[in-house]
Amino acid sequence: MTATVLERVPLNPQLLASLRQRLGDRLSTSAAVLEQHGKDESYHAPSAPDAVAFAHSTEEVSDIVRLCAQYKTPVIAFGTGTSLEGHVAALKGGVCVDLAQMNRVLRVNAEDLDATVEAGVTRKQLNEYLRDTGLFFPIDPGADASLGGMAATRASGTNAVRYGTMRENVLALTVVLADGKVIRTAQRARKSAAGYDLTRLFVGSEGTLGIITEVTVRLYGIPDAISAAVCAFPTIADAVDTVILTIQSGIPVARIELLDEAQIDAINKYSKLDHKIAPTLFFEFHGSEAGVAEQTELVKAIASEHGGDDFRWATTQEERSKLWQARHDAYYAALALRPGSKGWPTDVCVPISRLAECIAETKRDLAQSTIPSALAGHVGDGNFHLIFMIDPEKPEELAEAGRLNDRMVARALAMEGTCTGEHGIGYGKMDFLLAEHGPAVDVMRNIKQALDPDGIMNPGKIVRM
Numbered sequence: 001m002t003a004t005v006l007e008r009v010p011l012n013p014q015l016l017a018s019l020r021q022r023l024g025d026r027l028s029t030s031a032a033v034l035e036q037h038g039k040d041e042s043y044h045a046p047s048a049p050d051a052v053a054f055a056h057s058t059e060e061v062s063d064i065v066r067l068c069a070q071y072k073t074p075v076i077a078f079g080t081g082t083s084l085e086g087h088v089a090a091l092k093g094g095v096c097v098d099l100a101q102m103n104r105v106l107r108v109n110a111e112d113l114d115a116t117v118e119a120g121v122t123r124k125q126l127n128e129y130l131r132d133t134g135l136f137f138p139i140d141p142g143a144d145a146s147l148g149g150m151a152a153t154r155a156s157g158t159n160a161v162r163y164g165t166m167r168e169n170v171l172a173l174t175v176v177l178a179d180g181k182v183i184r185t186a187q188r189a190r191k192s193a194a195g196y197d198l199t200r201l202f203v204g205s206e207g208t209l210g211i212i213t214e215v216t217v218r219l220y221g222i223p224d225a226i227s228a229a230v231c232a233f234p235t236i237a238d239a240v241d242t243v244i245l246t247i248q249s250g251i252p253v254a255r256i257e258l259l260d261e262a263q264i265d266a267i268n269k270y271s272k273l274d275h276k277i278a279p280t281l282f283f284e285f286h287g288s289e290a291g292v293a294e295q296t297e298l299v300k301a302i303a304s305e306h307g308g309d310d311f312r313w314a315t316t317q318e319e320r321s322k323l324w325q326a327r328h329d330a331y332y333a334a335l336a337l338r339p340g341s342k343g344w345p346t347d348v349c350v351p352i353s354r355l356a357e358c359i360a361e362t363k364r365d366l367a368q369s370t371i372p373s374a375l376a377g378h379v380g381d382g383n384f385h386l387i388f389m390i391d392p393e394k395p396e397e398l399a400e401a402g403r404l405n406d407r408m409v410a411r412a413l414a415m416e417g418t419c420t421g422e423h424g425i426g427y428g429k430m431d432f433l434l435a436e437h438g439p440a441v442d443v444m445r446n447i448k449q450a451l452d453p454d455g456i457m458n459p460g461k462i463v464r465m
Helices: 013-026 032-036 058-070 123-129 145-151 200-201 235-247 261-271 287-305 317-328 330-336 354-365 395-414 430-438 440-451
Strands: 053-054 075-078 095-098 105-109 114-118 171-177 182-185 209-220 225-230 255-261 282-285 312-314 340-347 373-378 383-390
Touching: 013 053, 032 053, 032 255, 058 075, 058 095, 058 171, 058 182, 058 209, 075 145, 075 209, 105 123, 114 430, 145 209, 171 200, 171 354, 182 440, 225 287, 225 430, 235 255, 235 287, 235 354, 255 312, 255 430, 261 317, 261 330, 261 373, 282 287, 317 330, 317 395, 330 340, 330 373, 330 383, 354 383, 354 395, 373 440, 383 395, 395 430, 430 440
Parallel strands: 053 095, 075 095
Antiparallel strands: 105 114, 114 209, 171 182, 171 209, 225 282, 225 312, 255 282, 255 373, 340 383, 373 383
């Protein structure tokens, strides 16, 4: 996917001078800094901003946006740069607002099971801060992403089957709007019927409606017992059928991750593991000692019915960390199978009853293609990912990956699924959003127009104006 061609207007010298007066040496126009802030972790074409502003507070973000609004200059929020659909590419140039230095945990309300953090706090940083409280934040997209970025992209991850996504776990946001105005979207109450649900509007808005500067999230008690296991299967259909029956049986498993044989081979080599080269499920069980024991026995029985091997257990914190770190490194492990390749990651999500069919048809497509690929997924909620390891210098490989991706998304939509379970739209999946939502995209466009009439907030993403 190439970047949408948008007209770039040189940065106004007066705006640059005003920003430099406000920020001093925290405003950068260094070529290396600009390049770093115009790309994410994907194959999508990068596009550098004209300046990068390193903000320290909501008030500073408000001042930056107000100045940019005065000159109708694009504003792009930046967290850790781990997005996968071109979210941070400055397609019209402008000012990138880097929120990484806004990294304070502002308040932990242990009795209410919530915390408020600045947008630059990462998930690992928050959990380290919570370490002695008996609480944790469960949303785990793999990368050590910022909480602001995770809210903006409606992130998910390995724990979503039990704990939900950012949509379910964000209670309130502080947001800087396109004119520089600062709003708070909600209070800390666990439910409210007061007006429009602005929190959910901004969760997943990818910086196109405003810049998130503070996030209030739900916390959970650390379970008394945690146990993880790995189980190989004869076929990918056997593994997926095990997942479906586990979910339909109401077993409250915390994580169920699927890796196909190519992905298992990759993580074995990359993470120095010795798993059987076969379709494999990674499980994790949370609860009381008795509850975890009951869950594991039930899932073992289901897996056995579908040809699953004996479980390989990881019960200590060190063993579990090694196991899940290997899963999180799957993207880089796959790239290592083809040195010099670039990753084209994509994902879809379907109703759990259609998961086996969707994966089987996708695997048939892959078997007929020469492009190397690997499959992994948070299959407990019907979400799976592909990564194509492509040579970006070969247009025929880009075309073939695009064809396979188009077929997979069309298949998911035909099954009443979605074009993306957690990667988001960015500029990489805008056409798919239209195919999925049809006339409803006009409503999204109207919301964008109402909140950002000059189109300065991360232009060229989600919907075409």
